[in-house]
Amino acid sequence: MTSEITLDGPASPEPPVLEPVPLNDLSRGLAADKHDILTLVERVVDSGWLVQGPEHTAFESELASFLGVEHVLGVASGTDALELVLRAAMPADRSVVVTAANCGGYTTTAARRGGFQLRYADVDAATHLLTAETLAPVLDADVGVVVVTHLYGRAAEVAAIRTLCAPLGILVVEDCAQALGARTDAGRVGSLADAAAFSFYPTKNLGAIGDGGAISTGSATIAQAVRELRQYGWHGKYTIGRDGGRNSRLDELQAAVLRLRLPRLDAGNARRRSIISAYAAAASERLQVLTAEGPNHTGHLGVVVTDDRRALQDHLTSHGIRTDVHYPIPDHLQPAINAEHTDVALPVTERLAQQILSVPVFPELSDAEVARVCDALGRF
Numbered sequence: 387m388t389s390e391i392t393l394d395g396p397a398s399p400e401p402p403v404l405e406p407v408p409l410n411d412l413s414r415g416l417a418a419d420k421h422d423i424l425t426l427v428e429r430v431v432d433s434g435w436l437v438q439g440p441e442h443t444a445f446e447s448e449l450a451s452f453l454g455v456e457h458v459l460g461v462a463s464g465t466d467a468l469e470l471v472l473r474a475a476m477p478a479d480r481s482v483v484v485t486a487a488n489c490g491g492y493t494t495t496a497a498r499r500g501g502f503q504l505r506y507a508d509v510d511a512a513t514h515l516l517t518a519e520t521l522a523p524v525l526d527a528d529v530g531v532v533v534v535t536h537l538y539g540r541a542a543e544v545a546a547i548r549t550l551c552a553p554l555g556i557l558v559v560e561d562c563a564q565a566l567g568a569r570t571d572a573g574r575v576g577s578l579a580d581a582a583a584f585s586f587y588p589t590k591n592l593g594a595i596g597d598g599g600a601i602s603t604g605s606a607t608i609a610q611a612v613r614e615l616r617q618y619g620w621h622g623k624y625t626i627g628r629d630g631g632r633n634s635r636l637d638e639l640q641a642a643v644l645r646l647r648l649p650r651l652d653a654g655n656a657r658r659r660s661i662i663s664a665y666a667a668a669a670s671e672r673l674q675v676l677t678a679e680g681p682n683h684t685g686h687l688g689v690v691v692t693d694d695r696r697a698l699q700d701h702l703t704s705h706g707i708r709t710d711v712h713y714p715i716p717d718h719l720q721p722a723i724n725a726e727h728t729d730v731a732l733p734v735t736e737r738l739a740q741q742i743l744s745v746p747v748f749p750e751l752s753d754a755e756v757a758r759v760c761d762a763l764g765r766f
């Protein structure tokens with residue numbers, strides 16, 4: 387190879403420095419969609435509708451038919467979706483929400499905003515998800531709703547959980563923020579329980595260009611309650627028929643972006659799964675990569691389990707690979723609320739929080755970047 391001659395002297399003999407592999411990079415998807423997004427901005431501006439107009443109505447019905455549910459209601463965020471669905475679904479004589487403590491605290495935040503008490507169940511050591519077995523010990527007559535999060539994109543076994551909860555009068559809500567598009571034999575997640583919550587935060591598999599969320603349900607009663615709660619508690623215009631309402635709306639621009647991207651969701655999820663499968667095949671025997679194989683997984687996050695997370699994180703950093711932990715602090719140990727949960731012990735949740743590490747997974751990762759992550763995982 388001949389070295390280039392520059393005015394500053396001979397070219398450096400160092401190999402070119404590779405850019406780090408990012409954990410996520412929204413600019414790639416935005417660049418690919420830029421033309422379509424600018425076109426829809428024009429369409430929305432020309433329509434004169436900014437909130438709860440034709441894009442919003444169309445998105446609600448398109449998502450409902452994608453999911454196979456009767457009702458979808460747009461709201462302003464995933465956390466709002468959880469709060470409003472909890473308030474709509476909670477039986478009148480009950481006040482406890484049961485959920486997992488390893489899902490980032492969103493249900494905890496929403497339930498506390500709704501004025502409910504929280505109780506945590508441990509998770510299955512293999513899937514990191516709630517199961518009927520982990521839930522059974524914490525259910526009693528005070529529990530009104532169980533929130534099951536399809537964590538990392540893997541569909542939880544909702545049918546078994548409903549079989550456990552139904553005789554106890556407990557409703558089941560799915561948190562689908564990481565799992566939109568996951569499909570089980572019984573249907574898409576979001577159609578499997580009494581109701582479900584979704585987030586369209588930009589890093590989710592179906593991302594808006596700002597905040598957004600939605601609720602799905604087959605129950606006309608829950609749908610009507612959410613419809614009122616998301617808009618001041620109005621029964622009809624300027625008539626407050628339901629106390630405790632607020633303002634939580636999905637705007638026309640976000641709805642239009644989501645309509646653009648929904649038809650591409652399944653392809654993006656398939657790409658995510660194939661990236662995770664490549665990592666699992668390449669990883670050293672010291673590592674366990676949580677698999678994301680069938681259509682019941684959206685590959686939202688690629689998670690590696692190891693007894694030596696610090697060493698793995700340092701190793702990947704030295705290979706130019708960005709990582710993060712989802713999530714480092716279980717809900718019952720969060721500093722603002724841990725005083726209320728001093729009697730709670732969740733051994734599996736607490737152990738996994740020390741062992742998990744997320745590696746880069748998003749559809750626009752290049753094959754060369756995937757190969758770099760595979761190589762580094764293999765060398766650990």
Ligand SMILES: *Cc1c(COP(=O)(O)O)cnc(C)c1O
Pocket residue numbers: 463464465466489490492493535561563564584585586587597598599
């Ligand atoms: C992102 C997320 C939420 C919250 O969604 P926001 O739109 O950020 O409020 C809720 N649950 C899970 C599992 C999430 O990943």
